Amino acid sequence: MSDLVLNVSGISKRFGGLQALTDVRMQIERGQVYGLIGPNGAGKTTFFNVITGLYTPDSGSFELAGKPYEPTEVHLVAQAGIARTFQNIRLFAEMTALENVMVGRHVRTGSGLLGAIFRTSKFKAEELAIEHRARELLDYVGIANLADYKARTLSYGDQRRLEIARALATDPQLIALDEPAAGMNATEKIQLRELIDKIRRDHRTVLLIEHDVKLVMGLCDRVTVLDYGKVIAQGTPAEVQRNPQVIEAYLGTGGH
């Protein structure tokens, strides 16, 4: 039996007169790197925003790891098990790399505000554990040496790695990466690819929106192609690349 992490059924979203998503369906299995591609304005970001609670869909439903999942409020999304990065990096610029990851980890801890105020022993032990895990994650994404630097001083590629570390810190069922390769140079892209590969080898599940078709085709297990908010193809990269609708709508334009 397949192990579905995210089951998307019939998601539609309209903005005024614009139908941004129409009946989008998708099934993402555990351990997959799943690509979502499409020309500009196809609805990729809208879909991300729907699964991460920023927009409410007009119709359709989700199941996350077999349970109904209603992303109604942004802060509940990480708790439910979806972590994301953003097209325009959103780190806490004045906090260190380590502190940024620790913030992500706090989603999974319990001693709460009173524990923090009174600095209970449970709170202190928990903080130490959080710091330990955050350091492990910085090491995992390859920037352990930058732990004490403010996020804003990191290179672009390292800031993207830090965002991924922060997302992983929430122990997500699904990590959603919104154009992680945007603005990266060739070397950074190779490193990013290696990192996503490693994340998959560790049996984590990744949803990837990306304009870099080469990266998507080389990395993803399955791909969904959106055009004008509709799914026009779904399958392995090889299947999708052969699909005439895809060639016409997207790959044929050569512009992405």
Ligand SMILES: Nc1ncnc2c1ncn2[C@@H]1O[C@H](COP(=O)(O)OP(=O)(O)OP(=O)(O)O)[C@@H](O)[C@H]1O
């Ligand atoms: N908040 C909004 N209000 C109105 N229209 C919106 C809103 N968000 C997105 N849209 C419209 O919905 C359509 C899909 O946009 P979306 O940003 O999801 O596409 P995309 O595939 O992510 O594009 P890109 O590759 O350019 O980022 C576009 O026509 C866009 O103008």
